[in-house]
Amino acid sequence: MSVKETVALGQLNYMHNYAQFPISFSSGEGCYLIDEDGNRYLDCVAGIAVNDLGYGNDEVAKVLKDQIDTGLLHCSNLYYNANSVKAAVMLNKLAGSSEVFFCNSGTEANEAALKMARKYGSAKGKYKIISMEHSFHGRTYGSITVTGQEKYHKGFAPMLPGVLYATFNDLESVENLVDDETCAIIVEPLQGEGGIVPAKQEFLSGLRALCDEKDIVLIFDEVQCGLGRTGRPFCFQHYGVKPDILTLAKAIGCGVPMGATLAFERVKGTFAPGDHAATFGGNLLATAASQVILSKLADRDFLEDIALRSSYLEKKLDEIVAAHPDKCIERRGMGFMQGIDLKVAPRDVVSACMEKGLLVCSAGYTVLRFVPPLVISREEIDRACSIVEESLSSL
Numbered sequence: 001m002s003v004k005e006t007v008a009l010g011q012l013n014y015m016h017n018y019a020q021f022p023i024s025f026s027s028g029e030g031c032y033l034i035d036e037d038g039n040r041y042l043d044c045v046a047g048i049a050v051n052d053l054g055y056g057n058d059e060v061a062k063v064l065k066d067q068i069d070t071g072l073l074h075c076s077n078l079y080y081n082a083n084s085v086k087a088a089v090m091l092n093k094l095a096g097s098s099e100v101f102f103c104n105s106g107t108e109a110n111e112a113a114l115k116m117a118r119k120y121g122s123a124k125g126k127y128k129i130i131s132m133e134h135s136f137h138g139r140t141y142g143s144i145t146v147t148g149q150e151k152y153h154k155g156f157a158p159m160l161p162g163v164l165y166a167t168f169n170d171l172e173s174v175e176n177l178v179d180d181e182t183c184a185i186i187v188e189p190l191q192g193e194g195g196i197v198p199a200k201q202e203f204l205s206g207l208r209a210l211c212d213e214k215d216i217v218l219i220f221d222e223v224q225c226g227l228g229r230t231g232r233p234f235c236f237q238h239y240g241v242k243p244d245i246l247t248l249a250k251a252i253g254c255g256v257p258m259g260a261t262l263a264f265e266r267v268k269g270t271f272a273p274g275d276h277a278a279t280f281g282g283n284l285l286a287t288a289a290s291q292v293i294l295s296k297l298a299d300r301d302f303l304e305d306i307a308l309r310s311s312y313l314e315k316k317l318d319e320i321v322a323a324h325p326d327k328c329i330e331r332r333g334m335g336f337m338q339g340i341d342l343k344v345a346p347r348d349v350v351s352a353c354m355e356k357g358l359l360v361c362s363a364g365y366t367v368l369r370f371v372p373p374l375v376i377s378r379e380e381i382d383r384a385c386s387i388v389e390e391s392l393s394s395l
């Protein structure tokens with residue numbers, strides 16, 4: 001089909017829950033996506049921080065083909081399977097966690113985390129959860145409730161009871177909400193959808209101390225910022241602050257849907273048989289693919305290379321901000337999760353870049369977001385930045 005045909009059929013047959021651009025892709029190569037009419041786009045969206053290894057990665061293709069050849073794509077969690085066991089071992093080693101629950105998405109990973117925290121607190125009558133303003137945790141009812149943005153709640157009330165919202169990076173605002181019924185605090189160490197805002201060191205350290213003192217479960221949502229995106233396996237490792245529960249998804253399946261909830265020592269053993277489940281959790285295809293990215297995250301050279309190339313991206317974005325003070329406020333972010341806070345509408349910049357063959361996306365109302373594949377080269381960073389520069393100049 002052509003782009004035009006696919007878009008027309010999509011508009012007729014899809015629910016209209018996305019503000020979609022009139023474009024459809026049919027293949028990918030490295031950091032490029034190719035649309036159905038054969039046009040190539042340099043991709044700094046990567047499926048929104050999913051396609052860490054770019055497109056057409058040979059190792060991912062091989063493990064998926066090998067798994068297909070076994071004839072076994074799915075197996076119930078009534079039984080064990082070696083792929084998901086290996087992925088769990090790798091995750092526990094990388095994160096320092098004790099136990100893993102597998103699911104299919106970020107929102108499910110957070111639902112498991114919230115349930116686990118409530119179960120942990122239930123013996124002491126604790127049920128309240130504190131989350132942050134401008135956070136994003138997903139679209140199912142638990143996750144949407146702890147998402148501290150009114151726009152996502154509108155029309156869907158009532159939300160889950162017992163959730164309170166503090167100010168991100170303001171420890172006192174959290175302390176003011178804590179009481180004897182608080183069971184959990186959930187936070188993104190680097191806020192994504194809220195506008196690419198890193199946590200301050202003293203904020204995360206303060207949350208850890210508060211949770212230790214009051215026996216509160218600290219949940220880090222690294223669905224977007226985890227898995228190498230910031231140059232370490234997990235974003236929390238930059239801060240030296242460990243959570244009690246870590247949630248992951250997006251990049252973990254190398255493009256195959258997958259999520260994971262990791263329990264650390266304090267909450268180990270909270271879930272008993274029957275407490276939680278996901279039919280497709282630990283799916284053999286997903287957990288085969290995940291071992292490719294997880295083994296790379298154990299490789300120091302891979303991570304150092306991300307740190308070098310992402311600091312090059314930071315430098316180039318800083319130059320863009322300095323050259324356009326009328327349109328840009330500042331650059332924020334860590335590693336390959338970067339944003340430019342704009343004075344103009346991000347969607348206009350996104351559209352102008354798309355016309356020139358570059359995919360970028362927005363975050364929040366004002367931020368232009370860059371979450372490219374972690375394998376993007378310096379030359380590709382140069383090309384992306386010169387297109388952003390031209391697009392800003394043209395507005």
Ligand SMILES: Cc1ncc(COP(=O)(O)O)c(C=O)c1O
Pocket residue numbers: 048104105106107108110136137138139188192193221222223224225249250
């Ligand atoms: C930090 C964070 N948590 C959770 C989610 C939800 O993930 P999913 O769309 O896989 O449910 C997202 C998605 O953007 C996210 O950025």
